Amino acid sequence: MPRRYCQDSPDAITSCVLEDMVLLYHRPSGQTHMVISPVPEILATLDGGAALTADEVLGQLASLYDLGAAEEAGPQVEAHLAELTELGLVRIA
């Protein structure tokens, strides 16, 4: 069974765009994270509250952006989701 990811909680993160960077303030931990694309876009796919696999996240991103070769983009999305999970910004459903 592939792993499913979901947002920490609906209001866990508040964000602010500064030029090409996005600042994420994570309310439960009080930590500020500075991220760049594709992290904000990946987090946005989980905004609806659904628990998605990395492939489903990739599918949503592919419908909005030109991601290039899927065999390269897939592992990158998976790696970002794993990193975001470690930071507490995303949870495993």
Add this chain to the structure above:
Amino acid sequence: MNHALSLRIGPATFRIGSTWRRPVEALVALYADYPAPVDGVADFTVRLEPAGPFRRWLRPSIFITGDHGLADAAPMSLAHGLLAAEMGMNLQMALGWRRHLLLHASSVEKDGRALVMTGESGSGKSTLAAQLGERGWRLMGDEFALLDLDTGAVFPFPRLVSLKNRAIDVLAAETPQRRMGPLLAGTAKGDIRHLVPNRDAIGRMGEGAKPALLLFPRFGHAADVRAVGQGEVFMRLTQASTNYVALGEPGFAALTRFVADVPARAIDFPSGDEAVALVERLWKECG
């Protein structure tokens, strides 16, 4: 405490107590124009105490303590008692102030708008603010800029300006002697002399201003101006703030608003006069 003084600097009130008379006498003279706390109760207490049981008399050595203290702070010579008191007040602000986002920055005001300057010790931010304060700007502070969490305005903290080494002669040349404190030679930061802010700076210490320009000054280089990206500004300001983490989300909101709204430049300058000219030019451009 045998000797004590209470005073207000900007929104913060202090009670400084000392085992010895001399540091308090020096403070009373330099802070003569500053108001006392309105209700008589101080936000912070600073205590200058002997570093050991006999150190009140024998090679007198001061230990700075108070509401907030650093366990490993080195004792200081009694001859530097004034500096110890100033450091004690700074320490209380840095560790204990929660009513504003506290930026380690100097600031000056003109026409209701504030120029904020931040950088490491030796960057020239303090000297530049002091010079501007003598040349038509209102000095808001040389050490801390207080960012209001609700309105985004910058509020002053116009304590004595701490002039170091070469900056002493630069400011002494354009400031009345009565506003210059005694020379404290051979401190850990070199020679230090305090400058009392002028009447306008002290009289308007409760008056905030909308931030209009942020500068990262760097003394000792050929004149240059560079744009600074908002991501870098944010990062440098979180490093320059002692209470960003403690304030939580209101601190995040205040700082992101500041970074998004206030244009930022890094400036290099070889002398104070060139720095002042550069600042005046950038101020006109952003006005």
